[in-house]
Amino acid sequence: MKRIYMDYAATTPTDPEVIKAMTPYFNEICGNPSSLHSFGQEAKHAVEEARGVIALFIGAGGDEIVFTSGGTEGNNYALKGVVNANIERGNHIITSSVEHHCVTETCKFLETRGLKVTYLPVDKYGVVDPEEVKKAITDKTILISIMHANNEIGTIEPVAEIGKIAKEAGVYFHTDAVQTFGHLPINVDELNVDLLSASAHKLYGPKGVGMLYIRKGTRIKSFMHGGDQENGRRASTHNVSGIVGFGKAVELAKESMENEAVIQTKWRDKLIKGILDKIESSRLNGHPVKRLPNNVNVSVEYIEGESMILNLDMEGVACSTGSACTSSSLEPSHVLLAIGLPHEIAHGSLRFTVGRFSKEYDIDYVLEILPKIVSKLRAMSPLYKKEKI
Amino acid sequence: MKRIYMDYAATTPTDPEVIKAMTPYFNEICGNPSSLHSFGQEAKHAVEEARGVIALFIGAGGDEIVFTSGGTEGNNYALKGVVNANIERGNHIITSSVEHHCVTETCKFLETRGLKVTYLPVDKYGVVDPEEVKKAITDKTILISIMHANNEIGTIEPVAEIGKIAKEAGVYFHTDAVQTFGHLPINVDELNVDLLSASAHKLYGPKGVGMLYIRKGTRIKSFMHGGDQENGRRASTHNVSGIVGFGKAVELAKESMENEAVIQTKWRDKLIKGILDKIESSRLNGHPVKRLPNNVNVSVEYIEGESMILNLDMEGVACSTGSACTSSSLEPSHVLLAIGLPHEIAHGSLRFTVGRFSKEYDIDYVLEILPKIVSKLRAMSPLYKKEKI
């Protein structure tokens, strides 16, 4: 059976060129970058080269890039670090109701520490209104954190506008760019961000490495305490091969990002149109145009997501769902609820995300098998029957 | 020029077998272990297999192992997590004055949060006295953290005895086993530990992955907030290839650890004897017998460590020093000061650590070149002259 991966938003396969770039850093150039000797300095050199590539890619300075273990750490670091360093100035932060768990769970943790958090609502497309951000700012506000694009429904947020508002108000602004980094152009000055997180495995780099951009002058405390790596801002022995791989992934993204976005947008729109045409009572989630080039998120009414995923998997297709049944919390996706979907429709969502190694055939194949799967499951569904009577 | 790596305590080259084991997990088995589909489940399977190998290796259950990004994260997590979860029970922790920076810096951070920390002294060999631990326990004590073996001077601490005391007192006990994991036998029940940290890159695994053992029932809060990976105990997409590599490294260690310790102890003792014989006014740091099999730490009087390291490096030998000149703090190693060395002698320390890919020749070579380097530097030293007059 042919196997088709359509879950690039969950993680991407590492690009063969990235693997090639990483390989020497396992045991040929094997020093610890903190070591004084030449083995260490060679490794350090590689880390600094990657840092330079990444900094340039987003219009930052090399000393504004801190390597982390991934997007989650970057978001934990940004929020906890800024709060810890600025708590004397204020105890309020603003975020949205569609952020990734690693932002919302960190916020909830901070709330147990006495922080006040405003979770802004979004419109039916998942867009945060910059005016709402403006209204939410008080003289106690120290940080705003709004993601660049949503990982589930693909909606791109008006980050530059929010950044401008934050800047005018003198409030730090962080964006979780895990889904856009390496996929959409990013310039930290144009976006007006003070902090920005990314994760290599979402752009064909290795898992377990990421970075946090911290604008020079930002008051922030360490999250990972220990040695003086990263100018004392993030302790722990550098993941040298991972960082080199991240650098290479960014180089590749720089070259191919634009073309890939064009192709993926075409496929995306073909898949959306195909599903909505072929499957009655289905709908698109997220913004129709302001969305990630590779993201298709639909709800298929009367049936549940996990059972669709399992059937698709049996046909070789890998995708994901926001259904409660796939999470240990037994709650459907907070993002789908935030855009106003009723629970039962949130349970029936599917996310297909294509990528560098997708083929147009993959779209055609999904359009061929999905309607059959939907029919089969609807025939079993007590909800479908009722509606049709 | 032949290049000789004698800094295995800083980091180890990744074993070729480990690299081989990791390779498929970059782009053949490329799913996210949290994904429901088969790409994800294959990755999950690999993660769980590694977890099983590692758990068995230390006599733990699989559900007691939490994967981290390294030793630093494990130590941050253990200390902050236990303190956050038990602050209602008490606000005091006990540690030693020779811990790794990631323990001491975390303690300092916790002190800014109102925690009380006792930093126990050590004897001239760097050994913590279990009786001192016992005396330091109060009814406010919630955690004891004493490392298994010291990374600088190699001294092995009486962890099992301290663990027994902790257990009797009903206080959680954490040990930083980063330097012993994969090198000395470890059984969490024999050591009486509730938490134990390890880092893969110290045992021929990749950099950027580690684990924290958490005994079942231990009250601990998350450090990395977000998704529900690792049973909700450590968010972030799994570093699948890294975890697989860690598992393989443990398998290899299981096989070869015992033999390697025998060989390395022989070389270690040869190097110590050679240096002390050939270089007047030199001394061994750390315990003569209760020390890591691969660790040689000496102080060479009247000269400074960095200039020795640079000269050794020019001759192809890579090792490290506890001299202030190599740290950005400009303070010499806190470990060397804790064992009572005067500053100028701490500045003149060298650490040689051998490993799996070392040869006996490496020892001979160091014994040949080091005395010459010492003579050259002493001829330049104003301290040497004075002593000799």
Next chain:
Amino acid sequence: MVDIKNYSEKVMEHFKNPRNVGEIDNPSGIGKVGNPICGDIMELYIKVEGNVIVDAKFKTFGCGAAIATSSMVTELVKGKTVEEALQISNKAVAEALGGLPPIKMHCSVLAEQALTSAIEDYKKKQGNK
């Protein structure tokens, strides 16, 4: 292919080929449990003749485990007397499926509830006669 979400082979087999999907015309009893908010809805139809459940069918909105437990419970009850059927616990359903992942045990509870509820409905109708 690896086991998905730790489902047993038996679960996957029932999920792929669910037995007794559908409705029964003029059923002796109907059990409807669950609600769309929590993501699982089961409808269980039974046909009772001479105190013996001679047929059972289901319709289910839910995950793989919900579908498999529905399928299994309809298989288990067929041929049983009403009293015997009432003895079927959620654990028995899960066991018959070779076990369920812990976070899916609630699906077997739902199956038990659907069965109990269908039998109650049957008894009520009997009482009304």
Next chain:
Amino acid sequence: MVDIKNYSEKVMEHFKNPRNVGEIDNPSGIGKVGNPICGDIMELYIKVEGNVIVDAKFKTFGCGAAIATSSMVTELVKGKTVEEALQISNKAVAEALGGLPPIKMHCSVLAEQALTSAIEDYKKKQGNK
């Protein structure tokens, strides 16, 4: 081999082959600065003839940068008048070495201090004559 700890080639060259190591018998002036606690000690010897520094030597306990700056400062002062030598700043020493890593700039400060102190010693001795 990569530059160690960001040392310039010039620093490494002076570290490998330090100029003017040693002491001067009956020096015109001696400067002793630093202390063992902070890890750097420099002793600078100068020989002055007719207000011109005709020879300079050093002994240093310290890191690579400490040795290189010692070596460089002895080179820089030779042939200079006492007044010219006093103009040599720590920056000048660092620049002559092609720069120093930021955390090593204090070594160049030490070299300047050693020089100033040696010249003061010379002047004091002159005054005493």
